[in-house]
Amino acid sequence: MITNERVRRPISDQELERRWAEVRKILAEKETDMIFLQGSNMHLGGYVRWFTDIPAEYNYNMTVLFPADDEMTLVRSSASPVPAWALRGVREIKYAPFCPTLNYSAESEVGLVVDFIRSRGAKRVGYAGKAFIHSAMMLSLLHTFPDVEFVDLSNEIDAVKALKSDEEMECARATARLHDAVWEALPAIVRPGMKEYQIRAELVRLATNMGSEEQLVFLGTAPQNTSCGMPTFQYQNRTVQEGDYGVLLLEVSGPGGYYCESSRNFSFGEPCKKLADAYQVCIEAQALTASMLTPGRPSIEIVAAYNKFVAERGYCQEGRLFGHSQGYDLVERPAFMCEDSRGNEDMVIREGMCCSLHPYLTDDFQTTYINDNFYVTKNGAERIHTIPYEMIIL
Template sequence: MGTMSVAERIRRPISDRELRRRWDATRELLEKHDLDCVFTQGNNMHLGGYVRWFTDVPAEYNYHMTVLFPADDEITLIRTSGSPIPQWGLRGVKEVLYAPFCPTLNYTADLEAGLVIDYLRKRNPKKVGYIGLASINAGLMKKVLTAFSNVEFVDITDEFDMIKALKSAEEMELIRETARIHDAVWSALPAIVKPGMYEYQIRAEVMQLLMNLGSEEHLLFMATAEPRKACGMSTFQYANRRVKEGDYGVLLIEVSGPGGYYCESARNFCFGEPYKEMQEAWDVAVQAQQLTADLLTPGRPAKEIVAKYNKFVAEKGYSQEGRLYGHSQGYDLIERPAAMASHEFGEETMEIRAGMNVSLHPYFIDKVQTVYINDNYYVTEQGAEKIHKTAPEIIIL
């Protein structure tokens, strides 16, 4: 195992050139703020993309993984000792520090924080940056701030998130491959879903196909119902309904492709022609998605998109989005900028820029139907280019 190369073992490794681009961009940010070091943390593949962005090594299985990126040296990783990283998988990493910590074992937060504190003490920094306060666990942050009361800590998340959101040509190649995997599953769906199947069986068939096509991580939400009843979108726990003739449903595919880059897509499906209320709602959802796709222009505040979406659908008599209407994607299922509905305690401050991979997902739910359409768009200087090729239509089984 020790003599294997990245290319032999990893289905789609990111290139050394791309990693160097990221490290160079980070060092420019450190130099701008006069930082000796920056650290960040992740604990899963779906929403732990900071770690993989730096290393091409995913954070996994809810165990915290910390990246320490100094201004004048290679990366140090801190990871639980339960899953050591083989040497052939480490690029740009000088050392990996291991300790037996686990988030459900409260006292082990001290082990994790102790390794970070030891690292920083050896470097005697004056100014340290951090990325993603919402991702860094409280045990680590509290211990570090207490140990270095004379060090200035600086939140550089906003600027870093913009760097991460602007995709290189190599990243976009991987994102387009992910979208092709999604499109292949939509083409196959009529051959998968049959009357008499349980929802959990449909999910299993879809997931197997996704894995065979090269998907790395898989999140599926699906539900079915009789006509003129809302089906919602449930998790696997609630997938024990048997599908029958005349039913309709919603399937949301949130999966990464080879290389770990996310897209997401959703469609309604039904046995036979859609009933009137669902088709009417679907047509409005398609219009709403196109309206917001046209708003994906450089310089536009992301929060403006959800406001205009909500105004449009409210005028049509459908449910507004109170949470998240759209967002950028990459190594994270959800990354900034986000078209997040306004909230009194905080809101998105980032703007749309050329180079972003943005997901838009109108979602209507009321007493007689559930409708959900979702596709990804690449933002250019001239506007948005749709990445998914599946037609914006209800899939007839």
Template sequence: MTVRNGAPRRVHERVTMSDQDQRIQRPISTAELERRWAAVRAAMEAASIDVLLMQNNGDHMGGYVKYFTDLPATNGYPVTVVFPRDDLMTVVRQGPFGAVDEPPGGDNGVLRGVKRALMTPSYASCFYTAPYDAELAASGLAPYARATIGLVGAYQMSAAVADHVRAAFPQARFVDASDLVDRVKVLKSDEEKELIRDAARMQDGAMRAAFDAIKPGMRDREVAAVAQRYSHAYGSEQGIYLCASAPAGTPFHFGQWHFGNRVLREGDQFVLLVENSGPGGMYTELGRSCVLGRASQQMKDEFAFTLEARRFTLDRLVPGMPSARIWEEFNAFMVKNGRPPESRLYCHGQGYDMVERPLIRHDEPFPIQADTNIVVHPTYNHGGIMSWVCDNYLIGPDGPGPRLHEFPEIITEIG
């Protein structure tokens, strides 16, 4: 550890940590964490990997850290985890220079399975702090200087961390262990499935609240803010609320808050996607359309076809089915029926990540598996109509179970 992080200062604030433990909403049980750790360690043993290194800086698509620690990475602040096959974790996170927390027995009510939590005030916007997290992570990896180190989620790991540890341990063997962890992480336990169902219940309420509030004169973002307020009161921590409006019969696409300034008018179509995490951190997503007035017969007919397109996909979400084959057959179905083929992502897994494997797409090697959480959202413009529907399903041994969301499968007419 270099001088810049200061002399280590041990902090054993059991009272404070106990207080924090009471403040955490919907913590994952220790038994569930132990199940995850055991499953990953068994996979590491089979692959001859001695230790994992991961780093996330947000909890929209940074679920690896959350999966191992039950603590999210947020706000662009990096959280780095060293997960040995034969020892407790080392965690590096935001905090005072030189601070070290060593939970007695590896558990202080918030940090669980953790030998040491090392802290440093680093910021991605200040280039000279780039080595700080890397140096502390290297201290956790020191016992594995000649071992096999698996990098998890390298897409989100900073180049500073990856470059530093490779230079610090030239005799180590580095491998990508993302796929290894994904194969465990995508399979949901009973506890995780209940969190997923609760997220869907929350989104049903958020959509109802938004459609109850919508009226001419509001801006798109103001309607989305109603859904956000409902969700935050329910216990959501992060997520996105995509929305957009246009005169009915005009092709358009929804967007983030930055594009939510349009004022709604009588007769407009409005679309809203609530894609956020419920209490406990699991993601689902719900998407619907409404009309400030009456929906045209053309809109209703197109929505009926959208439901048919979703059913076409659901019939193929059976364990063992290759993701690429579903993608190809879905696009052939769309083209055959005069609709545009999908070129982005219309069906995928969800969990601690807003988008999780498998992706139903040509480039996904994962087949469909039981115990995964899959969202289906065919979305397209055709004949001047923007049409879509979005709901989640848990995949069972024979295919999708019941739709998790209970919001009606309709175009809601307002007024």
């Protein structure tokens, strides 16, 4: 079987080898025998795909065991086998019949990882992405290997993963072009009388037919002078009416699994003044923050500048995630979040990052949202989408 027959956009051998070489540098510097990591889905499972070009899917855990001096071993559920022709840099896959809803089956999954670490005689084991490693795994490893030192290497892996190679940016730009095409088609799709979930279905179908691998679509509509929010699929049962406006957020990956995000408001006819005014502030706020996407800047400074800008104009400040890097993961580091006593992002902006900036303003009278991706160069940020900034008038 030829890979290109089955995989829409396989990453190159050269790109995978570049990543593996960077990981081995980290293991050598940290005097670590191996690193392991887990993933269970595509939109927030990027560690697994970054190492293997094999996505973790359907919420079945996939564990990557990467020794400093050997090829990888993978642990997967036997419900989801990987064909031999898809394997690169992999010595062996160990399968077991486990499923996260069957709590007792975690023992068979964990047992394969325990056997591997024991067979290697590892004394210092790294891991990445502690939020993805399930408790059964870590509790068992710490209990079974009291003399092994487990070391969090997330910062080191994240620092490499955040900087996109030319090939990775080629994938990201292809995703941005896919988004642009969906936005161009939107006026031909949305019409009064449709349910919001029907609009979503048409957008997902279109993106899929253009090569998208996974689609998250947030959509809300409302009469003018009321807030529409940005509901998930569960809450998209409203029927669109003449004179309405709406917000659409596309979080859609392209061929190769690289994510972009894009969002705009749309309106049936001219928008009311409150909506138009807030939308203009969103445009200006994104321009301000994009101008601050320069190498060496802490992301917390960008969020502070944004919050000051919108507060001075009487709008809500951002207390959640204002922006972030993207790649195989929908949300990658660095994250753009306001200061938090429980922990702050310490990764600064660097040349080679692909970042999403999304001003979001909402109150009782309107909801506005703009989202675009920017590539960080040594001279500042380059927007990689071509869709106009203007609100879409239907």
